[in-house]
Amino acid sequence: MRPSMRGMRELAGVMEEFGQLSGLRLNSNKSKVYFNNSCTLKEERALELGVEKGDLPVKYLGVPLSVNYAKDRDCQSLVDFAQRRVEGWQAAGLSFGGRIELVRSVISAIALFWLQSIMVPLATIRKIEGICAKFIWHGGIHAISWEQLCRPRKEGGVGLRSLVSVREAAGIKLAWRFLQGGSLWSAWMSSRYLRGRNFWVCEIDNNFSVAFKHILRNRPVLRKAIRRKMREGGETDLWLDPWIAGQSLLEILGPQTDGVAYRGLTCRHIIRGGVWRPEEYRFTAQLGGEIRQVQITHAILTDAWVWAPPGSTEGAGEFRFSSCYDLVRPHFDEIEEYDFIWGKGLARKMQLSAYKLVLGRMLTRDRLLRFGVHVPDPKCVLCETENESIGHLFFQCHVAWSIWAEQSRRYLGGVGRERDFREILKWIGDCRGQEQSWARRARLRLAASVWHVWRESNRRIYEGLTTPPVGILHNIESDVLVMSP
Structure with missing residues (x-):
C-alpha cells in the first residue's frame, strides 16, 4: 500500500477492526512496519500506525526480505550455514559417497528453499558450490569438476543439482505461478x-518491481514448457497468446502481417460447436492444420495453461520442479557404461570407484605427477615393472589381470583377450547368447575387481600391507556373495 498518512490511518483501522472481529490484537511491542526506499518521513508514518519502524532487509523464516535485489552480504548467513555444516562433518571420516549424500540432502535442500524464496546472487551460489566441492574432495585435488558431478547419472554425473540451474528453475516456477493466477498475489x-496489457508482449519497465522483472525475463523459457488447453477459447487472445505449439499468431505470421483483423479477438471466434473453424478467417491450410491440433476439451471450466515440457510425461499437466530443472540444465550425451557403474546390487563404494574409472579420474601415479604432486616412484606397486596409469592398472598389469582372468575363467565360462576395461565391457555386452543375468553378474564381478585392485594398490602405498592374489580373490568372492541376489 502507499505509505501516506491516510494510508497508515486506514491500515490502523483495518487492524483494529480485525482485532474486534477475531479477538487477535496487534502487539505494538512485537510489531514493526517496513517502508521502501521511496518513502519519506518514515518515523512519522510508523508513529501514525503505532508500531516501531523496521529496517530492510529483514529475515523471515531465515531468508532476507527486501524491496531490492538481495546482495551477496545479505545472503552471508546461507554461506555460513554451509560452512558450519561442512566443518562439523569433516571429522566424521565419511566416504566419498557419504559426502555426496550429505551435500545432496542437507546443503542443497536448504539452498533450494532459499532459491525458491528470493533471487540469491550468483556470487553467493558460487561460494556455496565451492564449499561443497572442497568438502567432497577433502580439500585436496578435485579429480572431477563440480559441473561434471552435477550431471544426471546417465550423463556421467552423480545426480547432484547445479545450484545455478536451480536458480533458473526457481525463476521459471515463479513465472508459472503468476501465469496460473488464482491467488491474491498474482491478481495484485x-x-x-x-494493467490490461498482454503478459506475453508486455515490455519491461524500470518502474516494475524486482520480482515482476524477473517473471517477465523468464517468459522465453516458460513458453517452451507449456501448452494451451481450450474449452471455449474466450480466455485466449487469438493474436498475442502463444497457443499454437508455443507460438502466437503474431510470431507465426510475422510482424509485417497486417493483424488488424485479429487484434482484440479471442479464440472463441474460430470455434463453432466445439470444433475449430480456422477457414472463416482465411488461414492457410498448413496453419489451419496446426490450429486443429490444439485440444478442445469440456473437462476444464475455462481455457488453461498446462505444464508440458518437451519429453516429459510426468504429472499430467501439473507443475513439477524436477521437470522444470531438467528444462534449464545443460544436457549431455548418455554414457555407455551406465549399467556398469550404477548396476543393481553393486555396493556404493564400488559404484564410485567404477564411476571414477569410467571418467578416467582415478588418481593414479601418472596423474598425480601431472598435478605436480611429488611421487617417489612412478612404477605400479603391484607388478613393479611399468609406470602406474589407469590403462596399466586396469588391466595391463599382469597381477591385476590375473585376478580378473581367474574370476572370468571360474564364473563366466571363459576369458576374453581384452585387457582394457572398456574392451572387457564391450566383450560382456557382445555375449548376446548369454542370459541377461549373466551380463549383470559379469559387470558386478568386473566392478568388484576394479575396487579391490585399487584398494590393494593403495594399501601397499599408504599402509605397507600386501595381500596375495589368492587373498584378493577371496575378498572379491565374499563381496560378490553379499551383493548377489
Whole structure:
C-alpha cells in the first residue's frame, strides 16, 4: 500500500477492526512496519500506525526480505550455514559417497528453499558450490569438476543439482505461478503492472518491481514448457497468446502481417460447436492444420495453461520442479557404461570407484605427477615393472589381470583377450547368447575387481600391507556373495 498518512490511518483501522472481529490484537511491542526506499518521513508514518519502524532487509523464516535485489552480504548467513555444516562433518571420516549424500540432502535442500524464496546472487551460489566441492574432495585435488558431478547419472554425473540451474528453475516456477493466477498475489501483480496489457508482449519497465522483472525475463523459457488447453477459447487472445505449439499468431505470421483483423479477438471466434473453424478467417491450410491440433476439451471450466515440457510425461499437466530443472540444465550425451557403474546390487563404494574409472579420474601415479604432486616412484606397486596409469592398472598389469582372468575363467565360462576395461565391457555386452543375468553378474564381478585392485594398490602405498592374489580373490568372492541376489 502507499505509505501516506491516510494510508497508515486506514491500515490502523483495518487492524483494529480485525482485532474486534477475531479477538487477535496487534502487539505494538512485537510489531514493526517496513517502508521502501521511496518513502519519506518514515518515523512519522510508523508513529501514525503505532508500531516501531523496521529496517530492510529483514529475515523471515531465515531468508532476507527486501524491496531490492538481495546482495551477496545479505545472503552471508546461507554461506555460513554451509560452512558450519561442512566443518562439523569433516571429522566424521565419511566416504566419498557419504559426502555426496550429505551435500545432496542437507546443503542443497536448504539452498533450494532459499532459491525458491528470493533471487540469491550468483556470487553467493558460487561460494556455496565451492564449499561443497572442497568438502567432497577433502580439500585436496578435485579429480572431477563440480559441473561434471552435477550431471544426471546417465550423463556421467552423480545426480547432484547445479545450484545455478536451480536458480533458473526457481525463476521459471515463479513465472508459472503468476501465469496460473488464482491467488491474491498474482491478481495484485497483474493489476499493478500489466494493467490490461498482454503478459506475453508486455515490455519491461524500470518502474516494475524486482520480482515482476524477473517473471517477465523468464517468459522465453516458460513458453517452451507449456501448452494451451481450450474449452471455449474466450480466455485466449487469438493474436498475442502463444497457443499454437508455443507460438502466437503474431510470431507465426510475422510482424509485417497486417493483424488488424485479429487484434482484440479471442479464440472463441474460430470455434463453432466445439470444433475449430480456422477457414472463416482465411488461414492457410498448413496453419489451419496446426490450429486443429490444439485440444478442445469440456473437462476444464475455462481455457488453461498446462505444464508440458518437451519429453516429459510426468504429472499430467501439473507443475513439477524436477521437470522444470531438467528444462534449464545443460544436457549431455548418455554414457555407455551406465549399467556398469550404477548396476543393481553393486555396493556404493564400488559404484564410485567404477564411476571414477569410467571418467578416467582415478588418481593414479601418472596423474598425480601431472598435478605436480611429488611421487617417489612412478612404477605400479603391484607388478613393479611399468609406470602406474589407469590403462596399466586396469588391466595391463599382469597381477591385476590375473585376478580378473581367474574370476572370468571360474564364473563366466571363459576369458576374453581384452585387457582394457572398456574392451572387457564391450566383450560382456557382445555375449548376446548369454542370459541377461549373466551380463549383470559379469559387470558386478568386473566392478568388484576394479575396487579391490585399487584398494590393494593403495594399501601397499599408504599402509605397507600386501595381500596375495589368492587373498584378493577371496575378498572379491565374499563381496560378490553379499551383493548377489
